[in-house]
Amino acid sequence: MSQAKTEFLERSKTFWNPGKTQDWIDMGVDLVIDRREGYHLYDMDGRRLIDLHLNGGTYNLGHRHPELVEVLKAGTERFDMGNHHFPALARTALAEALQAVAPGPNFKYTAYGSGGGEAIDIALKTARHAAQKKKIVSIVKAYHGHTGLAVKTGDDRFSKLFLSEDAQGEFVQVPFNDLNAMEDALRGRDVAAVIMETIPATYGFPMPEVGYLPAVKKLCEKYDAFYIADEVQTGLMRTGEMWGCTKYGVEPDIMVTGKGISGGMYPIACVLISERCGGWLSEDGFGHISTMGGAELGCIVAMKTLEIIQRPEVRTMVQYIGDYLRAGLDDIMAQFPDFFIGIRQHGVIMGLEFNHEQGAKPVMKHLYENGVWAIFSTLDPRVLQFKPGLLLSQADAEDVLRRVAIAVELARDEVMGSRRRTY
Amino acid sequence: MDQALYNSLVDISDSPAARAGKADLMLDRARWAATVFDRYDRAATMAIVDAVAEAAHAMAGEMATKAVEETGFGVAEHKKLKNELTARPLVEHYRDQDFVNSRIDDARKIVEIPRPAGVIFALTPSTNPVATLNYKILLAMMTRNAIVISPHPAARAVSIEAATALARAAESAGAPSGAIQILETPSIPLVEAFMTSPKTNVILATGGTPMVRAAYSSSNPAIGVGPGNAPVFVDTSADIGAAAQAIVASKSFDNSILCTNESVLITVPEVENQLRMALKSAGAYLCTEEETAALRRFLFHPRGFNVEAIGRDATWIAQECNIRVPANTRILVTPITQIGVEERLSKEKLCPVLALHVAKTRTQALSQARAVLRLTGAGHSAAIHARDEAVIMDYAALVEAYRVVVNAPCSQGAAGFATNLAPTFTIGTGFFGRSSIGENVGPQHLVHWTRIAYNADRKVPFGNFQGVTRAFRGQLPTAPADGVPGTAPPRYAAPSAALSPAPSAASSLDAATKDELRRLIAAELRDLLRK
Numbered sequence: 017m018s019q020a021k022t023e024f025l026e027r028s029k030t031f032w033n034p035g036k037t038q039d040w041i042d043m044g045v046d047l048v049i050d051r052r053e054g055y056h057l058y059d060m061d062g063r064r065l066i067d068l069h070l071n072g073g074t075y076n077l078g079h080r081h082p083e084l085v086e087v088l089k090a091g092t093e094r095f096d097m098g099n100h101h102f103p104a105l106a107r108t109a110l111a112e113a114l115q116a117v118a119p120g121p122n123f124k125y126t127a128y129g130s131g132g133g134e135a136i137d138i139a140l141k142t143a144r145h146a147a148q149k150k151k152i153v154s155i156v157k158a159y160h161g162h163t164g165l166a167v168k169t170g171d172d173r174f175s176k177l178f179l180s181e182d183a184q185g186e187f188v189q190v191p192f193n194d195l196n197a198m199e200d201a202l203r204g205r206d207v208a209a210v211i212m213e214t215i216p217a218t219y220g221f222p223m224p225e226v227g228y229l230p231a232v233k234k235l236c237e238k239y240d241a242f243y244i245a246d247e248v249q250t251g252l253m254r255t256g257e258m259w260g261c262t263k264y265g266v267e268p269d270i271m272v273t274g275k276g277i278s279g280g281m282y283p284i285a286c287v288l289i290s291e292r293c294g295g296w297l298s299e300d301g302f303g304h305i306s307t308m309g310g311a312e313l314g315c316i317v318a319m320k321t322l323e324i325i326q327r328p329e330v331r332t333m334v335q336y337i338g339d340y341l342r343a344g345l346d347d348i349m350a351q352f353p354d355f356f357i358g359i360r361q362h363g364v365i366m367g368l369e370f371n372h373e374q375g376a377k378p379v380m381k382h383l384y385e386n387g388v389w390a391i392f393s394t395l396d397p398r399v400l401q402f403k404p405g406l407l408l409s410q411a412d413a414e415d416v417l418r419r420v421a422i423a424v425e426l427a428r429d430e431v432m433g434s435r436r437r438t439y
Numbered sequence: 440m441d442q443a444l445y446n447s448l449v450d451i452s453d454s455p456a457a458r459a460g461k462a463d464l465m466l467d468r469a470r471w472a473a474t475v476f477d478r479y480d481r482a483a484t485m486a487i488v489d490a491v492a493e494a495a496h497a498m499a500g501e502m503a504t505k506a507v508e509e510t511g512f513g514v515a516e517h518k519k520l521k522n523e524l525t526a527r528p529l530v531e532h533y534r535d536q537d538f539v540n541s542r543i544d545d546a547r548k549i550v551e552i553p554r555p556a557g558v559i560f561a562l563t564p565s566t567n568p569v570a571t572l573n574y575k576i577l578l579a580m581m582t583r584n585a586i587v588i589s590p591h592p593a594a595r596a597v598s599i600e601a602a603t604a605l606a607r608a609a610e611s612a613g614a615p616s617g618a619i620q621i622l623e624t625p626s627i628p629l630v631e632a633f634m635t636s637p638k639t640n641v642i643l644a645t646g647g648t649p650m651v652r653a654a655y656s657s658s659n660p661a662i663g664v665g666p667g668n669a670p671v672f673v674d675t676s677a678d679i680g681a682a683a684q685a686i687v688a689s690k691s692f693d694n695s696i697l698c699t700n701e702s703v704l705i706t707v708p709e710v711e712n713q714l715r716m717a718l719k720s721a722g723a724y725l726c727t728e729e730e731t732a733a734l735r736r737f738l739f740h741p742r743g744f745n746v747e748a749i750g751r752d753a754t755w756i757a758q759e760c761n762i763r764v765p766a767n768t769r770i771l772v773t774p775i776t777q778i779g780v781e782e783r784l785s786k787e788k789l790c791p792v793l794a795l796h797v798a799k800t801r802t803q804a805l806s807q808a809r810a811v812l813r814l815t816g817a818g819h820s821a822a823i824h825a826r827d828e829a830v831i832m833d834y835a836a837l838v839e840a841y842r843v844v845v846n847a848p849c850s851q852g853a854a855g856f857a858t859n860l861a862p863t864f865t866i867g868t869g870f871f872g873r874s875s876i877g878e879n880v881g882p883q884h885l886v887h888w889t890r891i892a893y894n895a896d897r898k899v900p901f902g903n904f905q906g907v908t909r910a911f912r913g914q915l916p917t918a919p920a921d922g923v924p925g926t927a928p929p930r931y932a933a934p935s936a937a938l939s940p941a942p943s944a945a946s947s948l949d950a951a952t953k954d955e956l957r958r959l960i961a962a963e964l965r966d967l968l969r970k
Contacts, residue, residue: 086456091449106448113444215922223921255920263923316449323445324460329468332616335917336471342918362920409467410474 017046018061024048044381047389052079055405055412057389066416068390068403072217072249076276076406077324084279087320088313097311101302106312106319113319114288117326119245119259120267122290125297128310132248132274133161135285136211138304139270140165143209143242145303146269146293151185151207153241155192157395159218160211160246169211171395192216193225198232202239209242209270210235214250214260220376220399221360221367229264242269242293248285252276253325253406255363256334263362269293279321284314330406337408338363344417345402348424355428366402367393370427376400378430382423388416458632466638468617469558469585475615476583477555480911481539483613488530488580490612491605495526495573498604502569505597510565512750517693518569525573529862530581532855538582538886540908548893548901552909553886557640559586560633562654564646566696566750566789568594569601571645571864576605576619582885584640588621589630591646599623613914634659641885645865655873662880664865665872667698668787668816669849670808672834673706673714674801674825681846682824683717686793689822689848691722691769695791696750699820699853699866703778703785703794703811705804711797722769723793724753726762731773731784733760734792739783753791778810787815801830805837812839818872820844820853839871841878855879 025048028037040047047065051058055078057065067075077084098104111126127142129135140152154160154169161167167175168187175181188207190197201207210232215221236243245268250260252273257263259271270293274285289297296303324330342361345368349356358369370376376392379400383390393399404413442452451457479487503518541552559579563571572588579586590598602621609619622629630650634642634657644654644663651663673682689701706714715725726734737760738745748756753771757764764771770791778785784794798804808821821840825831835843842860844852855862861879869877876884893901920926 081460082456083451083454083460086451086454087449090451090454094449109444109448116441116444226922226924228922263920319445319448320451323440323442326440327464329464329617332468333464333471335616336468336475336915338918339915340471340474343915360921361918362922363918407464407467410470 021046021048021061024060043377045384047384054078054080055408063387065384065387065389066412066419067405068388068416069401070403070405071275071280073252073254073276073403074278075280076252076254077279077321078405078407079280081279081281081324083324084281084317084320088281088317091313091316095312095316097308097313100305100307100309104310104312104315106315107310110286110310110315110318113322114273114286117258117322118288119247119262119271120290122267122269122292123271123288124291125289125294127287127289127297127304128315129274129285129287129306130283130308130311130314131161132272132285133163133166134306134309135248135272135274135287136160136166136169136246137163138287139244139272139289140169140209140211141304142270142287142289142293142296143244145296147208147240147242149206149208149241151188153188153190153198153201153207153210155212155216155219156189157192157219158189158211158213158216159395160213173395192219192222193228195228195231195235199235199239202235202241205239205241207239207241209244211244211246213246213248214264214266215362215365217249217365217401218393218395220369220393220396221362221365221401222396223360223362224264229261229266233266233268236269244268244270244272246272248272248274250362250365252321253330253334253363254365254403256331256338258326260362260365277318277321278314279317282311282314282317283308284310284318286310286318325406333408334363334406336410337404337406337413338366340410340413341366341402341404341417344414345420348417348421351421352424352428355432356424360399364404364406364408366404368400368402370398370400370431372431373398375427375431378427379423382426382430383419386419386423386426388419388423455628455632458629459636461629462632462636463638465587465620465622466558466560466633466636469587469620470638472615472617473555473557473583473585475915476585476618478910478912478914479539479583479613480913481537483911483913484539484581484583485534487609487612487614488577490608491577491580492526492530494605494608495577495601496523498601499523499526499569502597502601505600506568506594509597510568510594510750512566513693513696514750514752518567521567521570521693521697522573524856524862525570525577525864528856529574529577532862533581533882536882538882541904543904545901548895550891550902550904551888552891553582554889555583556660556885556887557584558638559584559641559643559885560589560639560659561586561643562589562630562646562650563591563594563598565591565593566698567693567864568598572598572601573605574862574864575643575645576602576609578880578882578885580609580614580618581882584885585615585618586620587633588619589625589633590621592625595623595625615914631657634661643865643880643885651874660875662865662867662874662876662884664874664876664880665818665868666787666816667700667819667866668702668811668814669699669820669822669840669853670703670705670811670838671701671822671824671849672804672808673704673710674823674827674830675707675709676827676830677710677824678826678846679710679713679824680717683714683721683723685824685846685848687718687721687723687770689850689852690791690793691753692848692850694750694752695770695850696789697850697854698787698789700789700850701793701822702787702816703775703796703808704772705796705798705807705811707798707801707804718772722767723772724757724762724764724768724770725772725795726774728774730760730762731775733762734771734773735784736760738788738790738792739786744786744788748790748792751790756790756792778807779814785811785814805834808834808838812871816840816872818868818870818874818877819866820849822847822849822852841867841869841871
């Protein structure tokens with residue numbers, strides 16, 4: 017590590033976040049991202065990494081996509097964040113564009129946050145207003161963000177620390193893929209909404225069983241609860257379709273999109289609201305206020321992001337990337353069947369499962385040392401989140417596979433000893 | 440997709456970033472297609488080639504009519520013929536050549552493996568829009584390359600329709616998605632973005648000189664060809680009647696829109712009168728000096744050739760110049776006394792107007808033929824009608840053309856349709872014509888070969904490569920979309936199976952035992968990690 021980096025990390029500990037800075041160092045990842053371009057990150061010491069983390073799809077189109085840079089620059093000639101109290105050209109234009117691609121004909125409005133957590137809070141408040149009920153059901157090990165309401169829907173790993181866990185029994189959690197538990201939670205008809213990540217990302221992408229999500233939607237209808245789809249990580253073509261919930265045959269009542277919609281260039285998150293749920297927007301349009309939510313420059317970038325994602329070439333790219341990486345990963349899995357034991361996949365949403373309760377961490381470390389950045393799943397460290405971008409080139413994809421094969425073998429040797437076992 | 444929905448407030452679609460973005464996306468998709476295409480064996484490849492050829496053949500007439508309607512150039516009936524020639528016969532010409540499997544040369548102890556170029560960026564002209572498109576696409580398919588077509592804006596609609604139909608046929612026959620793409624909004628800056636992109640492996644440029652020069656200036660490998668201006672010499676040893684028939688047939692074929700058409704007819708006094716008579720009886724109209732002057736003014740504007748006249752009927756052109764000709768006139772012949780910069784009619788004319796020059800001697804005739812190509816058309820085509828082989832040899836060795844068609848129509852002959860030259864719509868103009876290739880461009884130009892070369896020393900034995908082939912894994916298997924009904928089932932490798940002594944033993948274990956085993960192994964692994 018360079019002297020400059022050592023000094024920088026000290027400053028990071030002094031002024032920013034000592035715990036997080038040290039944790040990464042302890043995990044063997046001394047990454048300080050400097051330059052970035054396409055799907056490549058460059059550490060401040062100059063080392064290149066292929067980015068398969070993408071901050072959950074924030075960098076779906078790559079870092080600093082030239083067209084997004086261009087549209088943001090051009091946008092600043094006319095716009096800034098805008099005045100959130102007034103009808104605004106860019107906010108309305110993006111809402112119109114989102115309605116045109118919404119996962120169903122009943123979607124009508126868009127409300128804006130400056131980030132995913134805020135958008136989830138808006139979604140939960142919207143459902144509560146529409147249902148006139150308070151209870152929210154989510155999944156055990158769910159992750160929807162860190163804001164006031166969102167944090168209560170998730171694993172208490174993030175709420176207890178701040179004494180912010182639910183104390184009133186308003187937030188109920190049920191195991192994923194367990195319809196009986198879901199029905200038990202809804203039976204009392206006191207639930208405003210079920211909130212579901214279409215594929216729980218931070219939990220390591222356990223895949224919904226066939227029929228699970230549509231059945232949850234049916235249960236919602238049966239027990240008068242709304243269905244909120246958290247499409248922050250599964251939307252925007254990552255499944256090969258615009259929204260993941262559509263692929264599973266679910267038309268939600270409210271949908272949240274974040275991360276990728278910003279193009280990684282200007283913070284924005286959006287809540288798409290069906291007419292049934294949007295009553296508060298007429299009753300008291302000032303009910304939720306956000307100075308930076310739906311900042312107009314963010315809207316300009318988001319519209320270009322939506323336009324790029326819908327180009328016909330992108331769909332083929334996603335198909336190729338998913339198929340090609342899967343074929344290569346299957347080959348690697350066959351080489352290390354005692355360690356690399358599973359692939360969870362839908363499009364370019366992938367989780368690699370390792371045969372050890374912390375197995376993804378050494379893989380992450382060895383990938384990092386071999387020029388690939390992919391992160392373990394916080395809530396299931398057996399699983400490595402493997403999230404290639406929508407526009408990954410063939411050359412990069414091939415290079416990723418080469419590096420993964422090397423890193424998996426090194427991680428396996430570290431975890432299980434270098435001699436292959438023959439049980 | 441309604442662009443206004445996204446661009447109404449800030450529109451960057453005319454920025455370099457937008458153009459590069461467009462090019463990158465199509466070229467990246469093509470690269471993926473090329474990567475998968477390289478996994479195909481010869482049978483899978485030829486199935487695609489045949490499907491594309493059939494589709495091209497089936498729509499030859501319809502596309503010919505549409506091309507004439509859109510561009511105003513040429514004769515639908517002749518275009519249909521060209522569209523057909525660039526379908527099945529093109530494939531038949533190359534059927535026996537294998538661009539997929541490796542080949543063994545025992546004598547030289549060398550094995551050669553074909554390596555496709557990858558991504559071809561191909562420009563197609565307005566003059567022969569569909570035939571060129573058929574031809575370039577089929578060449579790409581034969582060699583397992585992906586191709587992105589950039590049509591001439593004047594033939595945009597018909598080109599898009601044809602390319603889309605061929606892409607559909609290819610994909611139905613198993614071609615990778617995106618192996619054939621067409622740029623739907625061609626513009627000069629956008630074409631430049633494609634040509635200069637490092638994602639383009641080779642440019643196949645057929646078109647105007649500026650476009651070809653731009654291709655060569657792009658920094659990418661390019662196969663670009665220059666314009667034609669074919670001289671045709673009718674020698675005293677020729678069968679004059681047959682020569683006139685061939686020349687008129689060639690000049691009137693698709694109204695001279697092929698760049699291989701005869702431009703200047705050169706002969707000698709001994710056969711001049713006989714040739715004039717024969718031309719007349721073949722359907723040519725011989726112009727007077729005044730009529731020639733009128734044609735010169737009409738065809739050549741100060742800024743260049745009058746595009747209005749390209750591919751028009753002889754009678755239409757005559758009418759525009761107030762020349763009264765019989766209704767069945769097929770070509771107009773304009774006698775000229777000079778060849779060179781001072782006589783514009785000695786330049787290329789993509790219309791059924793043929794200049795006629797009578798040289799004093801055979802030697803002078805040959806020198807004049809060289810002058811025609813010095814003016815324009817270097818490296819392209821020339822024709823001769825003669826029975827004296829020595830004359831043919833002298834002529835061919837003298838003119839700076841890489842194909843000399845003998846006793847046949849040059850339009851079709853130089854392009855490989857009335858001779859045994861390779862059928863082509865890209866005529867390599869070679870070093871004379873500032874091009875990298877001097878023969879008729881074919882699939883062999885879109886493949887390079889990796890050569891496995893053994894020690895030349897006789898004591899070192901050559902390997903036996905009979906039956907040794909590289910892997911052809913074919914199409915990529917479709918990855919599962921876990922949890923979506925009807926997609927491939929999950930392929931999780933169950934840990935118990937992987938860790939069990941033998942498959943038979945594993946299958947005999949009941950679920951409870953398997954769970955117990957898994958738990959034990961997990962515990963063991965944890966212990967290992969702590970150490």
